Amino acid sequence: MKEIILNLRDDLKEKLSPQRYEHTISVSFICTALAMRYGADLEQSELAGLLHDCAKYYGDGNIIKKCEKQNIFLTSDELKAPVVLHAKYGAWLAEHKYGIEDKEVLDAIRWHTTGRPDMSLLEKIVFTADYIEPRRDKAADLPIVRSVAFIDLDECVYIILKGTLEYLEGKGYFVDSMSVQAYDYYKKIHEMKKGEL
Ligand SMILES: [Fe+2]
Numbered sequence: 328m329k330e331i332i333l334n335l336r337d338d339l340k341e342k343l344s345p346q347r348y349e350h351t352i353s354v355s356f357i358c359t360a361l362a363m364r365y366g367a368d369l370e371q372s373e374l375a376g377l378l379h380d381c382a383k384y385y386g387d388g389n390i391i392k393k394c395e396k397q398n399i400f401l402t403s404d405e406l407k408a409p410v411v412l413h414a415k416y417g418a419w420l421a422e423h424k425y426g427i428e429d430k431e432v433l434d435a436i437r438w439h440t441t442g443r444p445d446m447s448l449l450e451k452i453v454f455t456a457d458y459i460e461p462r463r464d465k466a467a468d469l470p471i472v473r474s475v476a477f478i479d480l481d482e483c484v485y486i487i488l489k490g491t492l493e494y495l496e497g498k499g500y501f502v503d504s505m506s507v508q509a510y511d512y513y514k515k516i517h518e519m520k521k522g523e524l
């Protein structure tokens with residue numbers, strides 16, 4: 328597995344822009360840090376982190392064409408906000424180009440942009456690592472999200488989804504319904520915990 332990971336890194340370094348590659352490496356290591364905290368498999372987490380943006384070098388228009396060519400079904404939401412599509416096409420590439428058979432890794436790539444209700448531990452790790460990795464510096468809530476990530480992962484996912492929806496709605500951008508469903512799910516967990524306090 329170590330060899331696969333090292334080879335993948337070389338391949339991605341050639342394909343991705345320097346900034347995207349830096350982000351990718353950063354995400355893969357934060358995935359391993361979260362895996363240590365929550366008892367997930369380290370190599371599986373590193374691999375998912377490494378591949379999460381493997382389709383990011385295709386532009387939005389291109390990625391729609393690529394998906395159509397491979398008969399990958401696209402929802403009407405995905406067509407309206409193709410920026411999330413690199414996750415779906417990335418999972419396809421990971422399987423068919425990079426030969427990854429581990430369904431958990433493929434799902435973690437698949438859901439890293441929108442999230443979804445009831446995510447697996449690995450899905451939550453990649454989703455969170457993508458947001459908190461140390462090269463990120465835009466979101467104002469990063470300090471709090473970074474600390475919550477290592478305390479309560481479900482709560483962290485809730486905060487990320489809440490902030491993302493507020494940002495998208497504030498800007499008048501289209502919101503994928505899967506993100507709304509994910510938010511509703513993690514909001515319920517958040518409220519249940521609050522009720523227990
Ligand atoms: Fe991404």
Ligand SMILES: [Fe+2]
Pocket residue numbers: 350354379380457
């Ligand atoms: Fe990313």
